[in-house]
Amino acid sequence: MGAEKRWLFTLFSAALLSLLLLLLYSFSTFSSSRPFPSVIHHGAHYPPAFAYYISGGRGDKDRIFRLLLAVYHPRNRYLLHLAADASDEERLRLAAAVKSVSAIRAFANVDIVGKPDRITYMGSSNIAAVLRAAAILLKLDKGWNWFISLSAMDYPIVTQDDLAHVFSSVRRDLNFIDHTGDLGWKESQRIQPIIVDPGLYLARRSQIFQATEKRKTPDAFKVFTGSSWFVLSRPFLEFCVFGWDNLPRTLLMYFNNVMLSQEGYFHTVICNAPEFKNTTVNSDLRYMIWDNPPKMDPHFLNISDYDQMVQSGAVFARQFEKDDPVLDRVDEKILKRGHIRAAPGAWCTGRRSGWMDPCSQWGDVNVLKPGPQAKKLEDTITNLLDDWNSQTNQCK
Ligand SMILES: *[C@@H]1O[C@H](CO)[C@@H](O)[C@H](O)[C@H]1NC(C)=O
Numbered sequence: 001m002g003a004e005k006r007w008l009f010t011l012f013s014a015a016l017l018s019l020l021l022l023l024l025y026s027f028s029t030f031s032s033s034r035p036f037p038s039v040i041h042h043g044a045h046y047p048p049a050f051a052y053y054i055s056g057g058r059g060d061k062d063r064i065f066r067l068l069l070a071v072y073h074p075r076n077r078y079l080l081h082l083a084a085d086a087s088d089e090e091r092l093r094l095a096a097a098v099k100s101v102s103a104i105r106a107f108a109n110v111d112i113v114g115k116p117d118r119i120t121y122m123g124s125s126n127i128a129a130v131l132r133a134a135a136i137l138l139k140l141d142k143g144w145n146w147f148i149s150l151s152a153m154d155y156p157i158v159t160q161d162d163l164a165h166v167f168s169s170v171r172r173d174l175n176f177i178d179h180t181g182d183l184g185w186k187e188s189q190r191i192q193p194i195i196v197d198p199g200l201y202l203a204r205r206s207q208i209f210q211a212t213e214k215r216k217t218p219d220a221f222k223v224f225t226g227s228s229w230f231v232l233s234r235p236f237l238e239f240c241v242f243g244w245d246n247l248p249r250t251l252l253m254y255f256n257n258v259m260l261s262q263e264g265y266f267h268t269v270i271c272n273a274p275e276f277k278n279t280t281v282n283s284d285l286r287y288m289i290w291d292n293p294p295k296m297d298p299h300f301l302n303i304s305d306y307d308q309m310v311q312s313g314a315v316f317a318r319q320f321e322k323d324d325p326v327l328d329r330v331d332e333k334i335l336k337r338g339h340i341r342a343a344p345g346a347w348c349t350g351r352r353s354g355w356m357d358p359c360s361q362w363g364d365v366n367v368l369k370p371g372p373q374a375k376k377l378e379d380t381i382t383n384l385l386d387d388w389n390s391q392t393n394q395c396k
């Protein structure tokens, strides 16, 4: 295509996208006028709320929608991101799927990133996307307490009622982040190599470049690494995003050239910030199975892993193949979730019959009804908080 044609094409797609979004919007304002959303209360006397950032790439629309329904609760906030390699058409279809859920229309707590980011495998564009998501969620919603980032390949193994119930007794400034200052092989393989992420400045997707020279391990601050999955508190993300202290910004500039920066950025910021290092609980709350020695990604979990997975006391598990039967078992046994329906919680008051979605009607959304998985999560959190109290496993 010539430059002009391409430009016209872009203009045309943008116009079409806006028109469709407008149509969807007007459609939703008509049809959501029937059931009124119940009043949502936030604050110390109410259960905590979570901000979810769910991200995927081309072809992940259905997985993201399924995961959204599995973690949906009217009190939470959601931001969905289909990275730049996915088409606008796929993004529109995701928007249409989201709008088809009556509770989501009524509570208007799900957004989709309309101007997607380019994400490079192993590059720092990953951190840029997470920080952007945190900034959007901070701006959109004053009520949430914790930020959770999920990939399209993740799935919850507790209900949102379980999660909010257990986190009701957790200090709201705590951060669940798996970390260590013992770099081991990562020092020479991850910290010293210098990489450049072309996703930040080239229009076409490609791979990271690696410089032939290595650089020294920093001594102006101590580097920490760990899992790229976390549950971070609102105060800590405000510290990272607003940047009144220069530490988060300085480290962002440094991590720009570090391989797999999502395994080190937040870990290093939090452990080098005196006002936040005491708030780290050393766990990512995820269930994963790694090879020994570990490969780049954990195993794909399947039905043979089900029992161990649900006994683990984790909040989420990863990673899964699309529509693996083990996900159906989680839907059936734990989430009690029907096909293309949100996982029900105490807020759903509709009748539970074959064709009726119990969450198409709702009552008070500020009450919770934890199920059997809450007990296992509670045990995990109790152990982690004991560990946190002893301060032996923090930023060491
Ligand atoms: C963090 O813990 C240390 C050791 O108990 C204590 O001396 C320090 O005052 C704490 N800092 C904050 C900000 O709570």
Ligand SMILES: *[C@@H]1O[C@H](CO)[C@@H](O)[C@H](O)[C@H]1NC(C)=O
Binding pocket: 299, 300, 301, 302, 303, 304, 305
């Ligand atoms: C589940 O995965 C493991 C290894 O990842 C494999 O050995 C096993 O055969 C799989 N089970 C099923 C039922 O697919």
